[in-house]
Amino acid sequence: MTLTLYGIPNCDTVKKARTYLDARGLGYQFHDYKKAGITAADLERWSELVGWERLLNKAGTTFKKLPDADKADIYAAKAIALMVANPSMIKRPVVEGGATLLVGFKEPEWDGILSQN
16 A cells, blocks of 8 residues: 655654654655645545544644634635645645545554554
8 A cells, every 4th residue: 555644844743653654664655735735636535534624723823823704614615725725724644545544643543544554
């Protein structure tokens, strides 16, 4: 299975995830949101699997700095548009491969899922 790790290189959580994957010999491609962006189609596909609420990082500074009107009454299409425009708002990392989609780095969860592949 080929994994793609989506994130931002200087994010501490992304660094932990990369170290985790490297230590277990799990190959992956790195997709840098800052350089390559993200498509609405990717976010829609992920939202169908885990929900847009899990993908949208409301705790980050990028979201907190939004005008109140942008933060109010969020629904799927609005959340996806915000994340496309501001990829830093996507919870990091996202790992995709085959039927696997992981959002955020929680080692026990990753152990349970990635050890099966």
